[in-house]
Amino acid sequence: MNQLTFTSKQKRTFFIMMAIGVVSMILTYVLDGQYNHLRFWTNYLHNAVFFTGLGVMGLFILGAFVTAWAGWYVVMKRIWEAFSLFILPGMLLFIPLVAGLWLGWHQLYIWGDSEVVAHDEVLQGKSALLNKGVYTIATFLILGIWYLFAKKMRALSLEEERQGVGENFAFHRKLRVWAAGSLPLIGFLSVPLITLWDMSLEPHWYSTLYFWYTGASWFVAAIALTILLLFYLRGKGYFPHVTDEHIHDLGKYLFAFSIFWTYLWFDQFMLIWYGNVGEETVYFKLRRDMYPVLFYGNLLINFALPFLILMRNSTKKKVGTMVLSAVLVFVGHWLDFFLMIKPGPLAEAQHLAGEHAAGGFMAGFTLPGFLELGTLVGFLGFFAYFVFSKLSEAPLEPAHDPYLEESLHHHA
Amino acid sequence: MNSETKQQILFGLYDDDDQLLDAVRKAKSDHLDIMDVYSPFPVHGLDELLGLAESRLHIAGFIYGALGTLTAFGFMTWVFTRDWPIIFGGKPYWSVPAFIPITFELTVLFAAVGMTFTFYAVSRLWPGAGNPILHPRITDDKFCIAFDTTACEEAEVNKLKNFFEATGASLVDVKEVQEEA
Numbered sequence: 001m002n003q004l005t006f007t008s009k010q011k012r013t014f015f016i017m018m019a020i021g022v023v024s025m026i027l028t029y030v031l032d033g034q035y036n037h038l039r040f041w042t043n044y045l046h047n048a049v050f051f052t053g054l055g056v057m058g059l060f061i062l063g064a065f066v067t068a069w070a071g072w073y074v075v076m077k078r079i080w081e082a083f084s085l086f087i088l089p090g091m092l093l094f095i096p097l098v099a100g101l102w103l104g105w106h107q108l109y110i111w112g113d114s115e116v117v118a119h120d121e122v123l124q125g126k127s128a129l130l131n132k133g134v135y136t137i138a139t140f141l142i143l144g145i146w147y148l149f150a151k152k153m154r155a156l157s158l159e160e161e162r163q164g165v166g167e168n169f170a171f172h173r174k175l176r177v178w179a180a181g182s183l184p185l186i187g188f189l190s191v192p193l194i195t196l197w198d199m200s201l202e203p204h205w206y207s208t209l210y211f212w213y214t215g216a217s218w219f220v221a222a223i224a225l226t227i228l229l230l231f232y233l234r235g236k237g238y239f240p241h242v243t244d245e246h247i248h249d250l251g252k253y254l255f256a257f258s259i260f261w262t263y264l265w266f267d268q269f270m271l272i273w274y275g276n277v278g279e280e281t282v283y284f285k286l287r288r289d290m291y292p293v294l295f296y297g298n299l300l301i302n303f304a305l306p307f308l309i310l311m312r313n314s315t316k317k318k319v320g321t322m323v324l325s326a327v328l329v330f331v332g333h334w335l336d337f338f339l340m341i342k343p344g345p346l347a348e349a350q351h352l353a354g355e356h357a358a359g360g361f362m363a364g365f366t367l368p369g370f371l372e373l374g375t376l377v378g379f380l381g382f383f384a385y386f387v388f389s390k391l392s393e394a395p396l397e398p399a400h401d402p403y404l405e406e407s408l409h410h411h412a
Numbered sequence: 413m414n415s416e417t418k419q420q421i422l423f424g425l426y427d428d429d430d431q432l433l434d435a436v437r438k439a440k441s442d443h444l445d446i447m448d449v450y451s452p453f454p455v456h457g458l459d460e461l462l463g464l465a466e467s468r469l470h471i472a473g474f475i476y477g478a479l480g481t482l483t484a485f486g487f488m489t490w491v492f493t494r495d496w497p498i499i500f501g502g503k504p505y506w507s508v509p510a511f512i513p514i515t516f517e518l519t520v521l522f523a524a525v526g527m528t529f530t531f532y533a534v535s536r537l538w539p540g541a542g543n544p545i546l547h548p549r550i551t552d553d554k555f556c557i558a559f560d561t562t563a564c565e566e567a568e569v570n571k572l573k574n575f576f577e578a579t580g581a582s583l584v585d586v587k588e589v590q591e592e593a
Contacts, residue, residue: 270509276501311474313466411456 021378
C-alpha cells in the first residue's frame with residue numbers, strides 16, 4: 001500500500017481528541033480566572049510553541065538530510081514533509097496570542113504592560129526587542145519564511161513524483177538549493193523567535209544557550225513522534241520498506257540527541273551555577289525550589305531512562321523498547337517545555353499582585369493536571385489530523401527520489 | 413617449543429565485496445568449512461552471512477565506563493571532603509555539578525582505553541605477536557576467503573580450488589603459516 005487512506009475511524013478519533021482539547025481549554029478558562037486566566041494562556045502558549053516547533057523540526061530534518069546527501073531516510077521522508085507543513089497551522093495558533101498581547105487579554109509577557117515598563121529600567125533597556133510590534137512581525141514573518149521553504153520543498157518533491165527525476169535530476173538539484181537555504185534561516189531566525197516566545201516570559205533573565213536547548217528539545221520530540229507514527233502506520237501495512245535498519249537509525253537519533261539535549265541542559269546549568277550571578281541564577285533557583293519534581297524528573301525522563309534503555313544495539317530495533325522510550329521522551333520534552341514556560345509568568349504575576357511567591361502545590365503550575373493533559377491530547381489530535389491528511393495527499397514512497405534505491409537497501 | 417606445527421592455508425582473493433558476499437553464500441550452501449574471511453574494510457552483511465555471534469566488547473565497554481564514573485566521582489569526593497577540603501568560589505566542599513565534567517571525561521577515557529586493550533588482547537595483538545598475512549593486498553583492496561587444508565586430502569583441496577574458480581577468485585594460493593598457540 002503506497003497510498004495512505006485517512007479512514008473515517010481515524011478522523012473520528014482525532015476529532016474526539018480535539019474535542020477533549022477544546023473542552024479542557026474552555027474548562028481551564030472558566031474554572032481558573034486567577035491572574036487574568038494565566039493557567040489557560042500558559043497552557044495555550046506551551047502547546048502552540050511545542051507543536052509549531054515539531055513542524056519546524058520537520059523542515060530542519062529534511063533540510064539537513066538533503067544537504068548532507070543522506071539516502072537512508074528517503075522511504076519515510078513524506079512524514080517529515082507533512083510535519084514541516086504544520087508551520088502554517090502553527091502560525092494560525094499564534095493569532096490569539098498576538099491579538100491578546102495587543103488587546104490585553106492575557107498577561108503572559110510583562111514587557112507588554114507599559115505601566116510595568118515605565119517603572120523598570122531593565123525592561124526599558126530591552127524594549128527595542130521586547131515590544132508588541134517586534135513580537136508580531138517576528139512571529140508571522142519568520143514562520144512565514146519557514147513555511148515558504150517547507151511549501152517549496154514539498155512542491156518540488158511532488159513535482160518529482162509526477163514528472164520523474166527530470167533532466168539531470170533537475171528537481172532534486174533545485175530541492176538541494178532550497179534545503180541548503182533553509183538551514184541558516186532556521187538556525188539564525190529561531191533565536192529571535194525563541195527569545196520572544198519563551199525566554200521573554202522572564203524578561204530580566206537571559207541565557208545564550210537557551211536557543212540550542214529549546215531546539216534540541218524540539219528535535220528529540222520530533223524524532224520520538226516520528227518513531228511512534230512509523231510503528232503505527234507500519235502496523236497498518238503502510239511503509240513496507242521501512243525495515244529494522246531504518247528503525248535502528250531512528251533509535252540512534254533518539255539516543256544520541258537525548259544525550260545532546262542533556263549536554264546543553266547541563267552546560268546551561270553549570271555555567272550559571274558556577275558564575276553565580278544573581279540575575280542568571282533566578283531561573284534555576286525558582287525551578288529547583290518551587291518545582292523540584294519536574295526539575296529533577298526532567299533529567300530522569302529525558303536523560304537517564306532513554307540513555308539506559310536505548311544503550312544496547314538490540315533495544316534500538318525492538319518495538320517494545322522503542323515505543324516505550326519514544327513515549328517517555330515525547331511526554332518528557334512536553335514536560336520540559338512546561339517547566340520552561342509555566343514558572344516565569346506565574347512568578348511575575350504574583351510579584352505584580354504584590355503576593356509573596358508561596359511554596360506549596362498549585363494545580364496546573366506545579367505539576368500538569370488533567371486539564372493540561374487534555375489540552376495536550378487536543379493539540380496532538382490536531383497535529384495528527386493535519387499530518388495524516390497531508391500524508392494521504394501523495395504516495396508514501398517517493399518513487400523518483402534519486403536516493404530511493406539507497407534507502408531501500410539501507411543497512412547500518 | 414611445541415608450536416612448530418605448520419598450518420596449511422588455501423586462500424583466494426576477490427576483487428570486490430559483492431563478489432566476496434556471493435562466494436561466501438555459495439560456500440555456505442556447499443557446506444564448505446571457511447576458516448576465516450579477510451577484508452580491507454567492514455563489509456555490510458558479512459557478519460550475518462558467516463553466522464558470527466554479536467561481539468561482547470560493548471559489555472566490557474560498559475563495565476569500564478562505569479568503573480571510570482565511580483573512580484572519578486569517588487576520588488573527587490574523597491579529595492574534596494576528606495583529604496584536602498578547599499572552598500572554591502563560595503561553593504560547598506561536595507559540589508556535584510563541578511564534578512560532572514571530569515566524571516564524564518574519565519568515563520569516556522576508561523571505556524575507550526579499556527575497550528582498545530581488551531580488543532588487542534582478544535585479537536592476540538601484543539608486542540612481539542606474529543600475525544601471518546596471507547597476501548599483502550588484503551590490507552589494501554582485495555577480499556579474501558581462507559580454508560584450513562592442513563589435514564585435507566588431494567580431492568578436497570581440488571574441490572576448494574574448483575570453488576574458487578567457479579566464484580571468480582582472481583588469485584588462488586597456498587601458504588604455510590605457523591599455527592597459533
